[in-house]
Structure formats: structure tokens, C-alpha cells
Amino acid sequence: MSLTTVNFFEVVKKQYVFKMKSYRSLFTSLIITQLIGILFSMGGGGSMGIGGGDFYVNISFLSADIVIAFTMLAVFTYGIQLTTKAYRYDDFTFVTNRMSACIANIFFLLSMSVFGAITAILSGNLIKVIAYFMEDSVVDIRSSITIMQYVFGVVSTILLIFLFSTFGYFIGAMVQRHKLFMFVIPTVIIGVIVFFSKWEIQLVVEFGKFFFQETLFSLFVLKVGVTSLLLFAVSFWAMNRLEVRE
Amino acid sequence: MSDIFIQLLYLFIILSIIIGIVILFTGKILKLKKLRHKNIGIITYVAILLIATIITPFLPEKLHNNQIKVMKEPISNSEMSLYELAHKGNFSTVAEKYLIKSWSFPISNERVKLTFSGDSYINYDIGISKTDKVEVRYYRTPIIINGHIEVSISEDVSISHVLMKDNNLQIQNPNEQTISIVGMTNEFPFTPYSFKETLDKEGVTEEFTVDDDDTSFLGGTSVSGGDSLMYILVPKNVSIDLDEEEFE
Numbered sequence: 001m002s003l004t005t006v007n008f009f010e011v012v013k014k015q016y017v018f019k020m021k022s023y024r025s026l027f028t029s030l031i032i033t034q035l036i037g038i039l040f041s042m043g044g045g046g047s048m049g050i051g052g053g054d055f056y057v058n059i060s061f062l063s064a065d066i067v068i069a070f071t072m073l074a075v076f077t078y079g080i081q082l083t084t085k086a087y088r089y090d091d092f093t094f095v096t097n098r099m100s101a102c103i104a105n106i107f108f109l110l111s112m113s114v115f116g117a118i119t120a121i122l123s124g125n126l127i128k129v130i131a132y133f134m135e136d137s138v139v140d141i142r143s144s145i146t147i148m149q150y151v152f153g154v155v156s157t158i159l160l161i162f163l164f165s166t167f168g169y170f171i172g173a174m175v176q177r178h179k180l181f182m183f184v185i186p187t188v189i190i191g192v193i194v195f196f197s198k199w200e201i202q203l204v205v206e207f208g209k210f211f212f213q214e215t216l217f218s219l220f221v222l223k224v225g226v227t228s229l230l231l232f233a234v235s236f237w238a239m240n241r242l243e244v245r246e
Numbered sequence: 247m248s249d250i251f252i253q254l255l256y257l258f259i260i261l262s263i264i265i266g267i268v269i270l271f272t273g274k275i276l277k278l279k280k281l282r283h284k285n286i287g288i289i290t291y292v293a294i295l296l297i298a299t300i301i302t303p304f305l306p307e308k309l310h311n312n313q314i315k316v317m318k319e320p321i322s323n324s325e326m327s328l329y330e331l332a333h334k335g336n337f338s339t340v341a342e343k344y345l346i347k348s349w350s351f352p353i354s355n356e357r358v359k360l361t362f363s364g365d366s367y368i369n370y371d372i373g374i375s376k377t378d379k380v381e382v383r384y385y386r387t388p389i390i391i392n393g394h395i396e397v398s399i400s401e402d403v404s405i406s407h408v409l410m411k412d413n414n415l416q417i418q419n420p421n422e423q424t425i426s427i428v429g430m431t432n433e434f435p436f437t438p439y440s441f442k443e444t445l446d447k448e449g450v451t452e453e454f455t456v457d458d459d460d461t462s463f464l465g466g467t468s469v470s471g472g473d474s475l476m477y478i479l480v481p482k483n484v485s486i487d488l489d490e491e492e493f494e
Contacts (some may be wrong), residue, residue, distance in 0.1 A: 065434050220438075
């Protein structure tokens with residue numbers, strides 16, 4: 001019997017530090033994903049053309065959008081990965097319970113989201129530098145934004161990436177709860193999309209508008225915060241009912 | 247001067263990458279504990295991104311062969327169609343700033359034959375000249391991106407040849423010339439806070455706002471202008487022979 005009183009937050013902190021040190025490979029993997037994203041971005045993320053008949057101007061748009069999208073996909077898979085047995089058993093290195101492990105995972109995914117978002121945004125500058133040497137005409141057509149708008153943009157990127165990681169964590173947790181969810185979740189998602197398309201409701205577009213088109217920052221934070229909280233709550237419920245060690 | 251700057255930038259970027267790789271490998275070979283840092287890959291990546299971020303504001307606009315000029319100042323509304331404007335009657339006052347080139351020919355007959363040739367098609371309209379000469383005026387509006395970037399096409403690009411031979415006005419249209427531009431845009435998480443506000447501020451029409459297109463929830467870029475018109479002015483007493491099909 002141990003006489004040492006274990007502080008819950010100390011355990012969470014230790015687990016978080018452990019995860020940050022042990023799962024370095026996930027950061028390396030994220031960087032490789034972003035490098036691939038940068039490579040794809042060089043092909044352009046869309047174009048527009050305009051002309052008066054005698055001339056035609058083709059404008060290709062370059063930004064770090066693809067890198068951000070790749071980062072979202074990457075953290076989504078990391079979210080799933082964290083719920084797998086191999087990663088869950090690492091938690092038993094410490095005196096722990098499901099709650100502390102789950103909170104440590106939240107902080108780890110949040111850290112990955114912060115790192116992923118900041119590097120993804122900065123990669124836009126690297127893309128511009130590369131384009132400058134590769135393309136004939138490069139024009140900065142970015143809308144001027146205030147420092148506050150820039151901060152909102154950075155925080156929004158972090159939150160969007162975090163949202164994808166929580167969604168991955170949720171799916172992973174549900175699949176760990178019962179393997180049947182591996183088939184049920186995609187079926188339900190596709191089924192609901194098809195069901196609503198009968199009434200010409202494009203759920204993917206509506207989902208995109210709900211999160212990506214919110215112009216009020218506080219409301220955007222609320223939307224992402226509540227969604228993430230719900231996903232984590234369900235994930236915790238699903239994980240809490242698992243056997244300690246199978 | 248700019249060439250030297252570009253070469254220096256090249257050198258700087260290549261050196262940064264080489265230094266990163268060298269640090270990565272020498273750390274292992276020399277077994278230097280400080281250099282053999284486990285996070286060296288992450289640090290190198292972040293360092294390259296930071297270097298690119300520092301360089302970016304100093305990169306000048308790169309415009310191939312000076313075919314285009316870019317202005318980032320508040321501009322006048324150039325979304326109107328030159329052809330429609332020509333019909334409204336106040337064409338000369340509004341569109342004069344878009345005049346690229348003009349030709350003037352004396353005439354010795356009351357009939358002028360007008361012929362067009364060439365692969366491209368340019369809108370044209372006919373008006374009454376205030377002089378006793380046949381005037382041909384070529385107008386071109388700049389391209390406006392996101393309501394605040396004005397891209398003007400150089401006078402050297404795609405200019406028609408206009409000749410007058412034996413009262414035959416010949417307009418030889420050039421082959422359509424394509425100019426490719428790469429435009430750096432805001433990342434999509436930034437657009438809800440910047441795009442709509444910018445459009446409102448610049449007075450760009452509502453049709454370009456993000457709400458109208460269902461698929462544009464990731465933001466968007468508006469492009470307008472880029473119109474051209476050949477305005478042919480003949481004295482009041484002179485009539486023009488046209489190929490009717492062509493005129494339609």
C-alpha cells in the first residue's frame with residue numbers, strides 16, 4: 001500500500017509530458033504530411049480566367065489551404081490512433097484512470113493542433129517563396145487584414161484542426177467500444193447525406209457553412225467548443241466502459 | 247539590382263537547407279550531444295518556415311516581361327461593360343482613362359468600308375466623330391481582383407493593327423494572348439473575417455460575396471473587368487459599309 005497521495009492534475013500533466021515525448025513520431029509524420037501538402041499546393045488551388053477576346057488573363061490561386069486540409073486529415077487519423085490498444089496501454093505506465101488519460105489526450109491533440117495550425121499557416125509563406133522562383137508572374141492578392149483579424153484566423157485554424165482531431169478521437173473511441181461501429185459510422189454518415197439530398201439539402205455544404213463561414217468569431221468558438229466537448233464526452237463514455245486491459 | 251537580390255535569396259534559402267541537413271548528419275557522425283538533438287527535424291522545418299516568413303514581405307512583385315502592372319490603391323469602378331457604356335452616350339467622359347491606343351485617318355470619300363481579320367474577336371461599336379477624320383479608339387479596362395488589386399495589361403499586349411487603304415478601314419485583330427498570373431490568396435480560415443469586410447469596404451457588388459455560392463463556403467476571390475472595345479468614330483456625313491453578319 002502506497003502512502004503517496006496522487007494528485008489528479010499531476011497525473012494528467014505527467015501523462016501529457018510523456019505523450020509529447022513518446023509520440024514525437026506523430027509530429028514528424030505531420031511535418032511530412034505538410035511537406036506533401038506544400039508540394040500539391042504548387043499545382044495551384046484553383047484558377048480564374050478573364051479576357052476581352054484579344055487577351056486572356058489566367059489567375060491561379062496559391063495559398064496554404066491544401067496544407068491546412070492535409071493537416072486536418074492527419075490529426076483526424078492521429079485522433080483515431082490514440083484510441084488504439086497500443087497507445088492506450090502506454091497510459092498504464094502511470095497511476096491513471098480513464099479520465100486522466102482522456103484529458104491528457106485532449107491536451108496532446110490540442111498541442112498537435114496548435115503546432116499543425118501555426119506551421120500550416122507559415123507554410124503559406126514558404127509556398128510564396130518557392131512560387132516566386134518557379135513562376136513568371138506572382139502577385140500578392142491577399143486582402144489586407146488587421147492584427148485582430150489575423151489572430152482570429154490563427155485561432156480559427158487551430159480550432160478547426162482540433163475539431164477534426166476530436167472527430168477522429170470520437171470515431172476511434174466508438175470503434176474501440178464495438179468493432180461494429182467501423183461499418184455503422186460510415187454507413188450512417190453516407191445514409192444521412194443521401195437522405196437529406198432528397199430535399200436538396202447538401203449536408204456537406206451546410207456543415208462547411210456552419211463552421212467555415214461563421215463571420216462572428218465568438219460564435220465560431222462556441223460552435224467548435226460545444227461540438228468538441230460533445231464528441232469528447234461521448235468518446236469518454238465509450239472508452240470508460242472498456243476493460244482495463246484485454 | 248533586383249537580380250542580385252533574387253540571387254541572394256536563392257543563396258540564403260539553399261544555405262539554410264544545407265545547414266539544416268549538415269546539422270542533422272554531423273550530429274550523428276561527430277556524436278555531439280548538443281547537435282544530436284532528437285527534435286532537429288522539427289526545429290529545421292520550423293526554421294525554414296520562419297526564414298520564409300521573414301523573406302516574404304521583402305519579395306517584390308514579380309511581373310513577367312512587364313506585360314502587366316499591379317496597383318494596390320483604391321480604384322474606380324471598372325466593372326461596367328465598355329460596349330454598354332458606349333451606347334449610353336457618356337462614353338468619352340467615363341471611359342477615356344481606359345484608352346490604350348487611337349488611330350486617326352483622313353478620308354476622301356463619303357463611304358468607308360470596314361473589314362475585320364484575325365482569329366480573335368474584339369467587341370466594337372460605331373459612333374459619330376467630332377472631327378472630319380475616321381478615328382479608331384481601343385479601350386481596355388483593368389482587371390480588378392478582390393476589389394482592391396488593379397492589374398493593367400500592358401499596351402504591348404494584343405494590340406490590333408489598324409490600317410486605312412483606299413477608304414477601306416482594315417482592323418487586323420491579333421491572336422488571343424494568354425497571360426498567366428499566380429495570385430497569393432488568404433487561407434480559408436481567414437476569409438470569413440477579411441473577405442466580406444473588404445468587399446463591403448471596396449464597394450464591390452453583392453454577387454461576389456461568399457454567401458451567394460453554395461460551394462464557396464471556403465471563401466473566394468472576385469475577379470472583374472478585363473473588358474476591351476474597339477470604338478470606331480466616323481464623321482456624320484460618312485457611311486460605313488459593313489458585313490452585316492459580322493456586325494450582328
